[in-house]
Amino acid sequence: MGGYTLIENAPLVTRNTLRVAARAKLLAEVRDAAKLPELLDFPAIRASRPFILGEGSNVLITGDIDRAVIAMDTRGVHVEQDGDVARIAVAAGERWDDFVRWTLGQGFAGLENLILIPGTVGAAPIQNIGAYGTEVAEFIESVEAWDLTERRVVTLDRSACTFAYRDSLFKHEPDRFIVTAVRFALPRSHTLRLDYAGIREELERMGVDKPAPFHVAEAVVHLRTRKLPDPAVIGNAGSFFKNPIVDAAQGEALKREHDQLVAWPGQDARWKLSAAWLIEAAGFKGMRDGDAGISNRHALVLVNHGKATGQELWAFAQRVIEGVQTRFGVRLEPEPMVIGTR
Template structure:
């Protein structure tokens, strides 16, 4: 069957709907820009090619990794299996009732491009998530969010390839189990490959401005009556100042999740450390600022060789040039261990770690 035979050891083999290459460098496929290689890479241009591709991958008896722009992972070593990159990047409005529109976007589309596309058509909702790196396909997996908004609020349907059946399924938002930086697609990553999403976006909504200096940035821009496009611009400016550009300094954005703790724990920490930012997170829970905890533990701007912590933001680990994934992971473990020792709070990594376990710094 076409696609079962491995391609030549060098060069590429064109197959219907995907292209294969062996022994591929991943340095340009991850925003940390760490050196790593994949035994095989498949660039996929059609979702209906995934069944044949996974059949081929199973015959190789190796692991499979679905790779977007590599903005939310850390390669701690080479990848011995097949790395799959979805290149489909179409977007269109499939329904429009005047008040809201249903937008369908393919998994390979750049996320920030989608934000701009929707704003240009007068649609609101995604403006607070401007400039988040990565692809559309990664958005529901991580339930990405920023400045008080999460993508799960707007997703109506996720289209995903189900690996155990070989079929493409449409999954309603209620069945996606969206939570803070979590979803069924993240918990069952060996089962699902997100191929597209559909978002229900309004033309008018109350803007969310009460977060992390957004109002102040709008005022600095001279905007008195903001619209969604102004909010996107303000947040893009804030992110550009606070976070290093991965094109200049290798990083994967926020490396640690903001920890969720019991309300009583948060109250005790706040009493001991009045400057600690604490946010509501549902009944009986509070969300703490991981960046504040890391900075208070003395890590902001730290550098050891080429592995370090961004001077702009303590939440961002950076590769100054030649750091390996293993060195960055070791630094992350040490940071987590020091926060645990000082504050009694466990930190969890936000990026997926390939080739090693995080183990909480223990």
């Protein structure tokens, strides 16, 4: 069919980076966003709200999905220059890392700290992806989406997206919007973020004393490659747990009791704690139960060593959450969306 393909009882094992062998009742691969209204009128899709799937790098599928799954495979990048700022509209199906590398090649700044994050451009605002001191929301001007409730295309500016730490309007209303494009405003130059998680030290190792955005990107690639397991080698969804945020009193009490605690006091009387430190201190780094476990390279990463089911991976994640809660009185939350029969 023009603009999309429908597949019944579709296998999803190659469409999620945790390599869970789940199936979708119906999978729609969309190549033309303009065809969404036609596609959504199919009875099998109209019967229940569809689940939107990008590259599956931020999802844990705990069972077969008994509803339609829509995968946005759209492509396209459109640039408008506005002085020293480029306004760039990007189709939801473009790969995020490819887009970041393209912006660097064009001389645009801003996204260098977000290189090598898996997933699609359309997924980026949903999670408000972030890394090494940068969040994508800083550079998003607006998000274009199909509103399943109002049955029309809507354009949501940055404020309407209600971005927060690993959060957005789209996470709070997960069955309402299908992101079709994201519009970015990227400067030619901006103040580089160098004071997070070893970037300066990596630049020194590289022999760079006057870094440009592409130098920072290279440093981040080195850091991520060393710390995080490659989904092509072992199934994972990147950082599985959010860094918890607690009030200052709890943060200070934990620091007094555990002087090695890694934490970042904020400006709003709240502290962000390192989930990786908490998980490792609770003894879970490198632990496994069958094929489900925590990476021995990075404590934030839930891994599938082979043929773990989504239920087994979710059960292990719950074990980690309960263990950290018991040890530190802090409850971790998953970063990825958890979908399926739990």
